Amino acid sequence: MGITPPRSRYQQVAEHLRRAITAGEYRPGQALPSESQLAQQFGLNRTTINKAIRQLVAEGLVVVEHGRGSYVREQRPVIHISADYVTRGADGWPTWTSELAREGLSGSQRIREVSVIDPPTEIAGRLGLEDGEQVVVRRRLLLIEDEPVQLADSYYPARIAADTELARRAKMRGGENGALERLGIQLGFVDEEVSARMPTPDEAGLLKIPQGTPVLRHVRVTYDRDGRPVAVMAAVMAADRFTMRYRLPTSTGGGEQE
Amino acid sequence: MGITPPRSRYQQVAEHLRRAITAGEYRPGQALPSESQLAQQFGLNRTTINKAIRQLVAEGLVVVEHGRGSYVREQRPVIHISADYVTRGADGWPTWTSELAREGLSGSQRIREVSVIDPPTEIAGRLGLEDGEQVVVRRRLLLIEDEPVQLADSYYPARIAADTELARRAKMRGGENGALERLGIQLGFVDEEVSARMPTPDEAGLLKIPQGTPVLRHVRVTYDRDGRPVAVMAAVMAADRFTMRYRLPTSTGGGEQE
DNA sequence: GAGTGGTCTAGACCACGCC
DNA sequence: GCGTGGTCTAGACCACTCA
Incomplete structure (x- = not known):
């Protein structure tokens, strides 16, 4: 038993298991030995083993299922969100459903709330609102194959x-951009921000986010042709399922124009 | 003591503290009561209190300092990375240093390694390499005010x-884009991907990432005018310090052309 | 040295999944 | 009912910070 405390025992156990997992000795979906077995194997208390497992859970390597066992976490299929939704196609604006259909997936949405509220300060700031101005908020839950995967609030x-x-x-033909255009608004550009953090307990529950998985936060501000903000969308999604994608032109001004 | 087990006691303690923190009863940087104090206050064992604190650490709300105490985590200033680095300015290509200077910060970099290697399969794929083709890799550590904040590997x-x-x-005038142009390569566009995950122990150490903080992963593939990939950059940064920003034109084809 | 968190143990009971 | 993880306790010792 090479388990001695230069570093804490539970960390050594975690390291041992981590190594075994990344080396492929335990494959995704496979069960680790039970905590009691590991405790016996290493000559440690089960509490200590549990702490080691917790560590791996926090790293996103392992999931535990109460009453069943601990398993090497399986990779979930990754959805790539391309920024194409700001580019109008021949048949109108892309939507959640239409974009996913291109990948052979069935996307749907549930509208959780539509109401008029006093905006959170972050939103008010991004929309450049006066004090006391209100906003229409549309809170949606986006689903893939009937599984909730994204919370998207538009203001x-x-x-x-x-x-x-x-x-x-009600759903809007051509989504947000379609609706804005029908109001006579000429769209100009969007600013997007992507960041990440740990989910709140609420988010973790709604999106069934596995332990040790962060969320991506995606905020888009839509501006009209005159540079006035007309919409803010703030979305949260499990980071193990989504990747944001952007294609940008490289302006080699120096190569040609200058 | 409203501490009874519909949900576990440690979760109730965590919830109690979480509420107090978000309500501002404990301000950022402020110390929470010691574990012994909390144990006494709630009539629970210190182990249970410790577990509650661990929970809050994982949520990114609290940091603990051994021998000192537990503190409400302070927000660190957020650096916005704009995708402007793909747009050449009047005085050449933007670089880490020049971009940060615009925000009044001193950016520097340390080149950790430059060598020729067999590429990781992900990189080989993105570069469209033949089997056995090698790559030049430049591993850099990017710093702000002499603090390491980002690992950036270019291939x-x-x-x-x-x-x-x-x-x-050696550093390259005008950064990567400058060097590529001097090789006679005409740059076309870039594909960027942004995702998030928990840091590996290595990354957490190098970037001094607080417990409970994910990392943003930023991968950029640069293509020449003919659409051939010529460079891949893969960066990792603490998600509590960085936000990725993109400005995209909204092509309202329907508003005009159709 | 006092106070704080970090770890560990031995033992217990509970809750869940499954046969 | 058995095996699994979830939680909790009482008590102990260690490691770190700070006066």
């Missing part, structure tokens, strides 16, 4: 969205 | 980069 200044289809609890 | 097909400045251990 529109009440000034332009109240009493329009944006404020009604 | 170039040895076919085009061997025996060039890309393969030498």
Whole structure:
């Protein structure tokens, strides 16, 4: 038993298992030995083994299922979100459903809430609202193959969205961009921000996020041709299922124009 | 003591503290009561309290300092990485240093390794390499105010980069894009991917990532005018310090052309 | 040296999955 | 009912910080 405390015992156990997992001795989906077995094998208390397993869970390598065992975490298929949704196709604006259909997946959405509220300060700031101005909020849950995978909240200044289809609890043809255009708004550009953090307990529950998995936060501000913000979308998704993709032109000004 | 087990006691303690923190009863940087104090206050064992604290650490709300105490985590200033580095300015290509200077920060880099290697399969794939083709790799550590904040590894097909400045251990004027242009390569576009995961222990150490903080992974593939990949950059950074930013034009084809 | 968190043990009971 | 992980306790010793 090479288990002695230069580093703590549970860390050594974790390292041992981590090595075995990355070396492929335990394959994804496969069960690790039970905690009691490991305790016996290493001559340690089960509490110590449990702590080692917890460590691996936090690293996203292992999931534990109560009453069943601990398993090497399986990779879930990754969805690539391309920024194409800002590019209008021949048949209109891409939507969640249409984009996923291209990958052979069935996307759907559930509208959780549509209402007029006082905006969170972050949103008010991004929309450049005056004090006291309200917003229409549309809270949606996006699903793939009927599994909830993304929370997406959109905000529109009440000034332009109240009493329009944006404020009604129904899907909108061509999505947000379609609706905005029908209001006579000429779209200019979008600013996107991508960041990551750990999920709140709420998010973890709603999106069934495995332990040790962060979320990607995706915020998009849509501007009209005059550079006025007209919409903010703030989405949260499990980071083990999504990747954001952007294609950008490289302006080699120096190579040609200059 | 409203501590009874509908949910586990440690979770109730965690919830209690979480609520107090988000309500501002404990401010960022402020110490929580010691574990012994909390144990006494709730009539629980210290082990149980410790588990509650661990929970909050995993959520990124709290940091613990051995021998000192547990503290509400302070927000670190967020650096926004704009995708402007693909747009050449009047004075050449933006670099890490020049971009940060615009925000009034001093950026520097340390070149950790420059060598010719067999590429990881992911890189080989993205570069479209033949079997057995090698790459030049430049591993850099990027710093802000002399603090390591980002690991950035760049890969170039040895076919085009061997025996060039890309393969030498020195900084390159105008960064990667500058060097590629000097090789006569006409840049076309880049594909970027942003994802997130938990750090490996190595990364956590090198980047001094606080417990409970994920990393953002940023992969950029640079293509020439003919759509051939000429470079891959793969970076990892603490997600509590960085946000990726993109500005994209909204092509309202329907509004005008159709 | 006092106080704090880090770890560990031995033992216990509970909750869940499954046969 | 058996085996699994989930939680909890009482008590102990260690390692670190700071006065």
